[in-house]
Amino acid sequence: MSDAKEFTLKEIEGHNTKKDLYMVIHDKVYDCTSFVDEHPGGEEVLLDVGGQDGTEAFEDVGHSDEAREILDGLLVGNVKRMPGDPEPKAHAAAASGSSSSSSGGAAGFGVGLYGIILIGGAIAYGVYNYLEAQKAQQ
Numbered sequence: 001m002s003d004a005k006e007f008t009l010k011e012i013e014g015h016n017t018k019k020d021l022y023m024v025i026h027d028k029v030y031d032c033t034s035f036v037d038e039h040p041g042g043e044e045v046l047l048d049v050g051g052q053d054g055t056e057a058f059e060d061v062g063h064s065d066e067a068r069e070i071l072d073g074l075l076v077g078n079v080k081r082m083p084g085d086p087e088p089k090a091h092a093a094a095a096s097g098s099s100s101s102s103s104g105g106a107a108g109f110g111v112g113l114y115g116i117i118l119i120g121g122a123i124a125y126g127v128y129n130y131l132e133a134q135k136a137q138q
């Protein structure tokens with residue numbers, strides 16, 4: 001990967017025809033030319049994002065792992081961001097961020113739940129002892 005080619009957005013923009021089709025997904029550059037005719041979703045959608053950032057379009061469909069493997073085979077390089085270029089599409093970061101935060105949240109909820117059970121148990125035990133003591137006094 002050390003000899004990965006770098007493409008500026010300007011360079012990628014030029015590859016937007018069916019016979020020469022590049023696409024950016026998660027800041028990597030893919031040459032989809034050989035795949036256009038084989039895409040199960042049709043050539044139209046690929047041409048729509050030809051020469052552009054297709055991260056959102058690609059992720060919105062919820063492509064399978066198999067689709068991602070095909071993508072790996074089409075990789076030609078990385079995006080070289082120039083000053084003034086638009087920020088990378090946030091989809092990747094948002095997706096991984098939300099999944100990690102949701103799993104963090106789930107863990108937090110798990111710990112909180114244990115806490116509630118423990119405290120609830122302690123209170124119940126206290127009440128039980130108190131009632132027993134009351135009973136003993138009578």
Ligand code: HEM
Pocket residue numbers: 023030032035039040041042045046049054057058061062063064065066067068070071074
């Ligand atoms: C080079 C990039 C892409 C590759 C390698 C790819 C690959 C695939 C593959 C293998 C499938 C079959 C279902 C699956 O395995 O998930 C699929 C379905 C589909 N793709 Fe893509 N895709 C790419 C880009 C896109 C883009 C940019 C769009 C834009 C919206 C798109 C839209 C769709 C749709 C709508 C389907 C569903 C077709 C159906 O089930 O009838 N794909 N794609």
